[in-house]
Amino acid sequence: MKSEPLTESRVEALRAETPGVEHVLHLNNAGSSLPPQAVLDTCIDYLTVEAQIGGYEAIERKSAELERVATAGAQLLNCAPTELAFATSAALAWWRSFEAVPLEAGDRVLISSTEYQSNAFAFIQAAERGVEVEVLPATESGEIDLDALRSMIDERVKLVAVTHIAMTNGMVQPVADIGAIVADSDAYYLLDSCQAVGQLPVDVQELKCDFLSFTGRKFMRGPRGTAMLYVNADIMDNLADTTYIDGQSAQWVDAETYQYAPNAQRFELGEVSFAAKAGFGVALDYAVRVGMDGAAERIAMLSTLLRGQLDELDGVRVRDTGQHQSGIVTFSIGGTDPVALQANLRARGVNTSVLTSELSHLDLAPRGVDAVLRAGVHYFNTAEEISTFIRAIGESR
Numbered sequence: 095m096k097s098e099p100l101t102e103s104r105v106e107a108l109r110a111e112t113p114g115v116e117h118v119l120h121l122n123n124a125g126s127s128l129p130p131q132a133v134l135d136t137c138i139d140y141l142t143v144e145a146q147i148g149g150y151e152a153i154e155r156k157s158a159e160l161e162r163v164a165t166a167g168a169q170l171l172n173c174a175p176t177e178l179a180f181a182t183s184a185a186l187a188w189w190r191s192f193e194a195v196p197l198e199a200g201d202r203v204l205i206s207s208t209e210y211q212s213n214a215f216a217f218i219q220a221a222e223r224g225v226e227v228e229v230l231p232a233t234e235s236g237e238i239d240l241d242a243l244r245s246m247i248d249e250r251v252k253l254v255a256v257t258h259i260a261m262t263n264g265m266v267q268p269v270a271d272i273g274a275i276v277a278d279s280d281a282y283y284l285l286d287s288c289q290a291v292g293q294l295p296v297d298v299q300e301l302k303c304d305f306l307s308f309t310g311r312k313f314m315r316g317p318r319g320t321a322m323l324y325v326n327a328d329i330m331d332n333l334a335d336t337t338y339i340d341g342q343s344a345q346w347v348d349a350e351t352y353q354y355a356p357n358a359q360r361f362e363l364g365e366v367s368f369a370a371k372a373g374f375g376v377a378l379d380y381a382v383r384v385g386m387d388g389a390a391e392r393i394a395m396l397s398t399l400l401r402g403q404l405d406e407l408d409g410v411r412v413r414d415t416g417q418h419q420s421g422i423v424t425f426s427i428g429g430t431d432p433v434a435l436q437a438n439l440r441a442r443g444v445n446t447s448v449l450t451s452e453l454s455h456l457d458l459a460p461r462g463v464d465a466v467l468r469a470g471v472h473y474f475n476t477a478e479e480i481s482t483f484i485r486a487i488g489e490s491r
């Protein structure tokens with residue numbers, strides 16, 4: 095069932111629960127968003143309890159809050175709580191799943207041109223071990239060419255890895271169509287949905303993915319140092335070893351034997367910030383209650399408005415590609431240094447970020463784009479804030 099639309103009065107209420115909107119015009123939601131008050135209160139309360147009764151004892155007292163991470167995450171993504179692992183960063187969650195895919199020299203891995211930089215490091219290492227890593231061709235509008243994917247998949251393809259939304263391009267990859275194609279093969283399907291979860295409905299059953307990673311701090315509005323990995327229960331028995339495991343990931347059975355935890359817990363590590371984890375549970379629950387259909391509709395409305403107003407500014411070029419775009423809006427301004435512009439905007443209380451082509455050798459660099467300014471629009475932003483942002487660009491360039 096579709097979630098309720100985000101009416102102006104609901105948005106007002108959500109803004110009233112977001113202390114940061116009183117202080118900044120925050121358009122760096124693709125970097126790290128503003129948490130709701132309830133997330134902040136939960137983290138502070140957890141730390142207070144730890145200080146009062148002790149860290150191990152706090153885990154017992156706060157067990158319901160900590161369990162909420164898996165239960166609310168399962169509601170958000172439409173999976174079982176046991177298919178979710180808590181992690182401290184999306185890059186780490188992604189790496190642990192990549193390592194779990196059994197790959198040998200001669201195997202093929204197909205990847206998107208929107209891959210995140212740390213994923214690229216893993217692909218480079220795999221290629222050094224003789225794995226053939228191939229970038230999937232894109233259509234004219236920029237997304238993965240589904241016909242090319244169909245023709246490239248064969249029995250040597252062991253993994254298809256796609257970054258759902260790049261940090262440097264607002265385009266949304268056709269991840270469900272890709273999933274339908276990969277599901278007809280023996281390959282694993284790994285999604286980096288770091289920039290997608292929290293701004294779009296993400297249903298792992300519809301996507302037919304085997305792994306999906308995302309962070310807490312971006313569109314999810316959780317604390318820093320939180321992330322999550324979904325692992326399809328059906329693949330759990332056939333995975334490769336993980337480099338670093340501890341007493342959370344595995345059990346020491348006897349002097350010479352250990353056994354992985356039987357579910358996604360095998361991807362977790364024991365020592366984390368439990369205060370941040372409890373706050374992440376609240377953020378996941380909050381996202382479920384806000385409703386991702388309404389969030390996506392509002393983000394689409396605001397980001398379309400922003401792209402339209404940017405298009406009207408002299409010398410400004412919106413750089414997003416693709417037929418389906420997200421709340422990430424990237425643009426460049428001829429003759430203007432983006433770093434200086436970002437600093438000037440910041441001095442006016444407007445938060446954005448700058449991304450350079452070294453962060454995106456497969457996407458920005460081939461398009462001849464050296465750097466972009468990025469505005470990541472969230473559902474709690476307003477049309478007035480978009481107009482203020484446009485005025486601030488005029489005053490700052």
Ligand SMILES: Cc1ncc(COP(=O)(O)O)c(C=O)c1O
Pocket residue numbers: 182183184185186210257259260261286288289309321
């Ligand atoms: C697409 C994508 N994947 C992965 C990451 C890494 O997330 P984290 O910093 O939580 O490791 C980011 C962060 O910007 C990202 O944009």
